[in-house]
Amino acid sequence: MVSQEDLAVRTLGPCRIDSPLAARLGERQTTQHSVVEEDRILFDDTISMVGGRGLPIDQLPSLEPGGPRKQIYFDPAKTRVGIVTCGGLCPGLNDVIRGLVLELSRHYGVRRIVGFRNGYRGFIPRYGEDVLDLTPEVVMDIDDEGGTILGTSRGEQDAEEVVDALERLGINILFVIGGDGTIRGAMDVVRVIGERGLKVAVVGIPKTIDNDIPYIDQSFGFQTAMAEATKSIHAASVEARSAPGGIGLVKLMGRHSGFIACYSTLAKDDADYVLIPEVPFALDGERGFLEHLRRRVEDRGHAVVVVAEGAGQEHIQGEEPGRDASGNIRFGDIGRLLRRLVVDHFDAHGTETNVRYFDPSYAIRSVPANPFDSAYCLRLAHAAVHAAMAGRTEVIVARRRRRFVHMPMPLAVSRRNHVDPMGDLWLSVLEATGQPVRFE
Ligand SMILES: Nc1ncnc2c1ncn2[C@@H]1O[C@H](COP(=O)(O)OP(=O)(O)OP(=O)(O)O)[C@@H](O)[C@H]1O
Numbered sequence: 001m002v003s004q005e006d007l008a009v010r011t012l013g014p015c016r017i018d019s020p021l022a023a024r025l026g027e028r029q030t031t032q033h034s035v036v037e038e039d040r041i042l043f044d045d046t047i048s049m050v051g052g053r054g055l056p057i058d059q060l061p062s063l064e065p066g067g068p069r070k071q072i073y074f075d076p077a078k079t080r081v082g083i084v085t086c087g088g089l090c091p092g093l094n095d096v097i098r099g100l101v102l103e104l105s106r107h108y109g110v111r112r113i114v115g116f117r118n119g120y121r122g123f124i125p126r127y128g129e130d131v132l133d134l135t136p137e138v139v140m141d142i143d144d145e146g147g148t149i150l151g152t153s154r155g156e157q158d159a160e161e162v163v164d165a166l167e168r169l170g171i172n173i174l175f176v177i178g179g180d181g182t183i184r185g186a187m188d189v190v191r192v193i194g195e196r197g198l199k200v201a202v203v204g205i206p207k208t209i210d211n212d213i214p215y216i217d218q219s220f221g222f223q224t225a226m227a228e229a230t231k232s233i234h235a236a237s238v239e240a241r242s243a244p245g246g247i248g249l250v251k252l253m254g255r256h257s258g259f260i261a262c263y264s265t266l267a268k269d270d271a272d273y274v275l276i277p278e279v280p281f282a283l284d285g286e287r288g289f290l291e292h293l294r295r296r297v298e299d300r301g302h303a304v305v306v307v308a309e310g311a312g313q314e315h316i317q318g319e320e321p322g323r324d325a326s327g328n329i330r331f332g333d334i335g336r337l338l339r340r341l342v343v344d345h346f347d348a349h350g351t352e353t354n355v356r357y358f359d360p361s362y363a364i365r366s367v368p369a370n371p372f373d374s375a376y377c378l379r380l381a382h383a384a385v386h387a388a389m390a391g392r393t394e395v396i397v398a399r400r401r402r403r404f405v406h407m408p409m410p411l412a413v414s415r416r417n418h419v420d421p422m423g424d425l426w427l428s429v430l431e432a433t434g435q436p437v438r439f440e
Pocket residue numbers: 086087088089119120153154155156157178179180181182183184185186188207208209326328
């Protein structure tokens with residue numbers, strides 16, 4: 001259970017400098033739409049959860065609100081900023097970079113901002129990467145393109161060497177845009193910064209198209225990626241309906257969490273089956289997936305199956321899962337396995353089938369952000385700049401139940417966000433597809 005200690009945000013020191021944004025804040029009060037800096041946001045949101053704590057109100061776990069402070073820690077005229085993007089691509093990375101640079105330069109008056117190239121390796125001399133000077137002119141139109149203008153990478157780098165680079169460049173604030181691995185890397189950097197007695201703020205903007213960062217609303221870029229995925233589901237449905245015994249099989253990203261598969265299915269409402277890592281399924285037998293699919297195709301003439309890449313790994317034998325440079329698991333190909341097993345099963349029963357296999361893979365994450373995600377990225381970037389200028393460190397900015405909050409990095413990597421097999425989302429998927437609760 002998350003406690004108040006888990007939510008305590010670290011600061012570099014007291015805020016003694018008037019913020020250039022103070023005049024804009026006016027006489028703000030906490031409302032449905034904003035929370036003043038002195039207030040706190042309750043972590044729990046039901047009577048039973050709050051009541052179950054048995055704590056007085058001032059001891060209930062609560063989050064620090066995001067947003068501008070009247071006073072800040074860093075003197076903008078003397079502040080140097082670094083930005084890095086790490087891990088896999090996600091729609092909106094360029095929007096976040098753009099938002100950081102514009103907010104820092106236009107509203108706080110920070111004049112020195114550099115981008116490190118290709119993830120954490122951009123800090124390490126042996127890779128020979130230069131840094132990119134980031135000005136409003138450089139970033140103005142970068143949101144028109146997917147990807148990241150800074151480049152990205154996986155693979156472990158030495159935090160001591162990262163901090164050496166921060167020291168050499170006199171960086172006061174480092175923004176890291178990345179997923180769980182990136183945040184773990186940032187925590188190592190924070191540790192070394194502390195050991196050296198430096199005053200450098202490290203603030204994260206969490207990035208994950210898998211939506212697997214816990215305790216936050218949907219991560220940026222997720223909506224765009226999910227919308228792209230619906231195109232493949234629709235194409236699979238058209239193909240399936242146009243062939244005798246047509247089966248459209250779509251494999252989507254989602255190593256450990258099936259959010260993309262679930263939401264893109266709900267958006268299109270064309271799929272008959274969704275298979276995700278969180279819900280194991282039997283393949284064989286009367287109540288197994290293959291026989292259920294065969295009967296459905298016999299009844300209706302066609303079917304659409306959406307499978308997340310991490311689903312059904314227990315069925316992939318003989319292949320040890322590999323690891324990528326960062327140590328993330330590389331799963332066996334459940335999509336291709338299902339295609340083969342479906343064809344074999346239908347053949348064995350003399351049922352005609354035509355399987356059309358779709359693997360949109362990188363196509364869903366390399367596109368520019370849609371307008372919703374662009375606006376979300378910009379607001380996250382604003383929140384990150386406010387947090388950093390106020391000296392917050394080892395923290396990510398996030399939106400939780402529509403409030404922008406500061407969340408300590410250790411909490412953000414303490415677990416992974418999963419589709420809850422007992423929760424509302426999975427129930428909606430079961431309702432939309434009509435698939436059984438379990439294949440057993
Ligand atoms: N456990 C870890 N400790 C320290 N640093 C890490 C750790 N895991 C990853 N990193 C660093 O973070 C960077 C990005 O990690 P990773 O490749 O796992 O992507 P990610 O940030 O989790 O994003 P994605 O959502 O694409 O998985 C790597 O280059 C690596 O240097």
